[in-house]
Amino acid sequence: MIKVDNISKSFGDKQVLFNVSLEIREGETTAVIGRSGSGKSVLMKHIIGLLIPDEGRVFVDGVNIDDISYAELRKVRQQFGVLFQGGALFDSMSAFENVAFPLRTFTSKSDSEIAYEVHQCLTMVELPDVGKKMPSELSGGMQKRVALARAIALRPRYILYDEPTSGLDPETSNTIDDLIKSLAEQLNVTSIVITHDMHSVLSIADRAAFIYNGRMHWVGTIDELHASTDKTLCDFVKANEYQIGPRS
Amino acid sequence: MPLVRTLLVEPAGSVGRYALLLWKAFATLGDMKSYRKNIFDQMVHVGLESMPIVALAAAFSGAVTTVQAAYQLVSPLIPTSIIGSIVVPSMILELGAVLTGFILAGRVGARIAAELGTMRVTEQIDALEAMGLNSVGYLIVPRVLAGVFMFPVLYVVASFVGITGGMAVGVFGGFVPLGEFVAGAREFFQPFDPVFGLIKSLVFGFTITSISCYKGYFTKGGAEGVGRATTEAAVMSCVYLLVADLFLAVTLL
Numbered sequence: 001m002i003k004v005d006n007i008s009k010s011f012g013d014k015q016v017l018f019n020v021s022l023e024i025r026e027g028e029t030t031a032v033i034g035r036s037g038s039g040k041s042v043l044m045k046h047i048i049g050l051l052i053p054d055e056g057r058v059f060v061d062g063v064n065i066d067d068i069s070y071a072e073l074r075k076v077r078q079q080f081g082v083l084f085q086g087g088a089l090f091d092s093m094s095a096f097e098n099v100a101f102p103l104r105t106f107t108s109k110s111d112s113e114i115a116y117e118v119h120q121c122l123t124m125v126e127l128p129d130v131g132k133k134m135p136s137e138l139s140g141g142m143q144k145r146v147a148l149a150r151a152i153a154l155r156p157r158y159i160l161y162d163e164p165t166s167g168l169d170p171e172t173s174n175t176i177d178d179l180i181k182s183l184a185e186q187l188n189v190t191s192i193v194i195t196h197d198m199h200s201v202l203s204i205a206d207r208a209a210f211i212y213n214g215r216m217h218w219v220g221t222i223d224e225l226h227a228s229t230d231k232t233l234c235d236f237v238k239a240n241e242y243q244i245g246p247r248s
Numbered sequence: 249m250p251l252v253r254t255l256l257v258e259p260a261g262s263v264g265r266y267a268l269l270l271w272k273a274f275a276t277l278g279d280m281k282s283y284r285k286n287i288f289d290q291m292v293h294v295g296l297e298s299m300p301i302v303a304l305a306a307a308f309s310g311a312v313t314t315v316q317a318a319y320q321l322v323s324p325l326i327p328t329s330i331i332g333s334i335v336v337p338s339m340i341l342e343l344g345a346v347l348t349g350f351i352l353a354g355r356v357g358a359r360i361a362a363e364l365g366t367m368r369v370t371e372q373i374d375a376l377e378a379m380g381l382n383s384v385g386y387l388i389v390p391r392v393l394a395g396v397f398m399f400p401v402l403y404v405v406a407s408f409v410g411i412t413g414g415m416a417v418g419v420f421g422g423f424v425p426l427g428e429f430v431a432g433a434r435e436f437f438q439p440f441d442p443v444f445g446l447i448k449s450l451v452f453g454f455t456i457t458s459i460s461c462y463k464g465y466f467t468k469g470g471a472e473g474v475g476r477a478t479t480e481a482a483v484m485s486c487v488y489l490l491v492a493d494l495f496l497a498v499t500l501l
Contacts (some may be wrong), residue, residue: 220289
């Protein structure tokens with residue numbers, strides 16, 4: 001389980017997070033929603049220790065990750081798969097090499113075992129034939145899917161998605177949403193999705209956490225989200241052209 | 249206060265961040281096994297791929313030094329062997345290392361900063377860290393080691409090609425007979441000269457690659473930030489190369 005306990009973070013004079021707390025439950029998909037610049041991605045970077053909070057603590061499976069050595073933190077990070085906003089594929093490597101990279105680095109598997117694993121991962125993201133292509137030869141949606149294949153290569157316990165559908169057309173966004181859902185089921189992982197796309201949230205998440213101006217404004221299940229009368233939350237959801245109401 | 253900040257606080261902060269980065273980088277030397285392939289790749293980029301341009305620049309510098317020495321010094325009162333006495337020590341002591349340094353600052357320094365800067369702004373460095381890899385060790389140590397290993401090789405090539413170029417132009421241009429050139433070179437040759445050149449090349453290799461890694465690794469902003477980091481890496485590498493050159497000359501000669 002991941003527990004974010006009262007964290008605050010400033011960059012220079014600008015405070016981005018104010019006493020944010022959140023509990024990510026095992027096996028669930030939690031969507032962290034909010035406007036651009038509300039602090040969602042900063043929160044995500046705290047969860048994997050890429051940023052250290054000015055105040056507060058982050059616990060992963062009961063371990064305060066700000067209180068452990070860098071070597072221990074790297075071990076904790078190996079339980080995570082992260083899909084970055086732009087995919088963050090290594091542009092000097094082919095799609096195959098990108099997915100193989102964590103396997104080569106952290107396992108002692110043979111080349112043939114790695115090739116098999118990479119093929120499995122690329123098949124899971126429905127791109128079994130792009131292994132030889134370089135990232136620059138792939139569309140934005142394909143890059144994200146290859147990045148997702150890389151993120152699941154080590155079979156992580158947690159997958160973090162940073163704006164997985166941003167910049168993609170609706171059809172490709174639906175494909176990514178379907179992938180997130182099916183990976184959560186197939187791999188039985190705990191997923192955290194940072195997004196402002198309510199369509200995604202309603203289709204993939206079990207719970208949602210709404211950050212507003214750097215503060216955790218609302219946390220609840222999707223059913224509670226539908227039933228919520230909180231004006232700030234309703235305004236955000238309505239701005240996404242979705243009315244809160246019972247799911248069909 | 250802004251002046252104090254610009255003149256003291258920010259430079260001190262930069263030196264601190266640079267030292268900390270190198271400390272973190274070399275604390276990972278134990279993991280070198282996993283970076284071995286990366287080191288060889290970088291040695292190819294830094295060393296082998298730079299060789300043609302380094303050799304070309306050295307050949308022309310040696311040739312021009314010969315022509316200028318002949319133009320300024322050779323008279324009925326001065327023996328032509330003076331050309332060898334000027335070309336050889338200047339290539340070994342100064343031009344071989346400094347010329348190679350300037351070329352590497354532009355070619356390798358800019359490349360390293362642009363590469364790491366792009367990785368930073370496209371979150372590739374965050375991706376490495378998020379996987380549980382030590383990005384500092386993985387990205388910086390191979391580049392710095394490649395610079396330290398390959399710069400002396402390039403220095404030797406530059407000195408050899410530069411002297412050969414100078415000698416060829418001297419002989420075939422009719423400025424100095426081969427025997428005179430060699431005699432002049434031998435007359436003022438000090439065994440410590442090539443050792444000094446090699447020490448310089450080690451220091452320059454470290455300076456250029458470490459500064460460029462620092463600039464690239466801490467790039468901020470998008471394409472503009474990468475452009476700024478690249479320019480700063482090339483310029484700062486040249487500046488500190490000159491500072492190191494003077495420091496080594498004063499302390500070792």
